[in-house]
Amino acid sequence: MLAYYKEKSYDKVNESFVKMKDKNVPQDLTSYCIALSALRDAGDLQRVLELHKSMQEQGVVLDRKAYSIVFDSMGKAGKVMEAAALFLQMQQQGLKPDNVAYNSLLHAFSRSKMYGQAESLFQDAIAQGIALDPVIFFTMIKMYADAKMPKQAHEVLLKLKDRRVKAPEYAYQTVINAYARANCFEEAEHVFNDMRSSGCKIREVTYASMIKVYAGLKNEIAAVKIFEEMVGNGYTRSVVAYCSMIDLYSKMGHIEKSVKVFDDMKRSGCHLNTWVYNIMIEMFGRLGRLDDALNCLEEMITKRVFPDTVTYSTLIKAAISLRYYDKGIQLYECLKSLGLELDTVFVAVMINACIKSKKYTVLESLVLDAQKAGVTMDHRMYMSILKAFSDAGLLEKVKWFKSVIQEPPDQILDCSDS
Incomplete structure (x- = not known):
């Protein structure tokens, strides 16, 4: 089996x-643990629980390893309170x-967003002298980071x-990212400096995160x-990293620097994705350089991005x-032909066009199209369309529009091109 x-x-x-069972071969705890581990690793959580029940019925006494396998499986199966009860049973034995x-058990509480229970268990581990393993601390750090609670992760x-x-490096990295996602850039910088002074090796992911942080702080020199x-x-x-540098230069008005980094990115063999092209298109569009923006689109398609x-x-x-209204309409037709989904912001832009x-x-x-895509119009969008049909004297379209779209509450989404 092993x-x-x-x-x-x-x-x-x-x-x-x-x-072994069919041939009445005695099954010791080691055999059960291997079977439990195999079922868990195969993702067959229900059979883990069934085997655990069978072990209980046969009076098999679990050891720490068996308990841990069942805790983990119960947590993944969403049976968190059962896992907690089994943990207590283990202690009582x-x-x-x-x-x-x-x-x-910490993972089980974390997956179920039971933060209070996880914190209590963590404190218990510390009190018992257990929590010397960085893995336990990282479970808590990741839980708080995923919950968008960067301060608690840092603590x-x-x-x-x-x-x-x-x-470990990944613990620092997780806290830095948590602060960066919350736009707490100064706190992220503090953790990075602490990481560097601790002698931790700085790797690609951390460098990329810090470039985003310095971009958020608009600190071009540090970035x-x-x-x-x-x-x-x-x-x-x-x-x-490349996208963050391009975005930073773009927002600070250093257009040629953005273009240079973009060219360097292509020469480096770095994978070009939709995100970086969208940054370049937004920059050229904001500057009124529509031809350059359209060239980016053409390059995307050529490179199969x-x-x-x-x-x-x-x-x-x-x-x-x-x-260039006709060009805007033409681009809309391209979007539809590609089967891309509409969203509220896009519909607002198209209404204006x-x-x-x-x-x-x-x-x-x-x-x-918006109705079919499930995009809900707000009051501003609704009234803009109604007024456009009315001002054009298209009374039949006014009547039609009122029949297909119910007037929404008066909550505004800006449809202007500002």
Whole structure:
């Protein structure tokens, strides 16, 4: 059984286990643990629970390893309170939970967003002298980071350091990202400096995160310094890092620098994705350089990088601002032909384009397309369409529009091209 398990031949593990049972071969706890592990790793959580029940009925006494496997499976199956009860049962049997047991139950609480219970269990692990393993701390850090609670994630990281246990790189990285996502850029910078002073190796993902942080702080000098350090250390293919630098230069008005970084990105062999092209298209569109923006779209298609709704929405908005209404309508038809989904922002942009260009037939088609896509219009969008049909003397279209779209509450979404 063990050989099959090491080969990840989980079906064969369970076949062997069943054959042993059918032939009345005594099954010890080791055999049960291998069978439990195979079922869990194969994702067959229900059978883990069934086997655990069978073990109870046969009076098989579980050890720490068996308990941990069942905790983990119960948590993944959403049976968190059952896992907690089993944890208590383990303690009542005189088995002191180890790091694996605590971490399994912490994961279960974390997956179910039971933050209070996870924190209590974590404190219990510390009180029992268990929580010396960075893995347990990281489970808590990741839980708080995923819950968008960066301060709490940082506090757990500091607790790990207070216990004179060296925090791993991924723990720092997770806290930095949590602060960055919350736009707490100064706090993210503080954690990064702490990470550097601790002697942790800085890798590509952390460099990329810090470039985003310095972009958020609009600290061009620091961002460039980190970017150059990253490239100097051989990390030359980070999409996030390149995109963040391009976006930073774009927002600070350094257009030629943005273009240079974009060209460097292409030469480096870094994977070009929709995100970076959308940044370039937005920059050119904002500057009124529609031809350059359209060239980016053409290059995307040539390189088999697929445009999304944001790509076309940005291009259409740029075309409208330059009064190239026909081009905006043409781009809308391209979006439809590609089967891309409409969203509220895109529909708002197109309403503005159709009204300004007096393309009422296209506007009527847009209403139906939006309705089919499940896009809900707000009051501003609704009244803009109603007024456009009315001002054009298209009373039949006014009547039709009222019949297909119910007037929404008066909550405004800006449909202007500003």
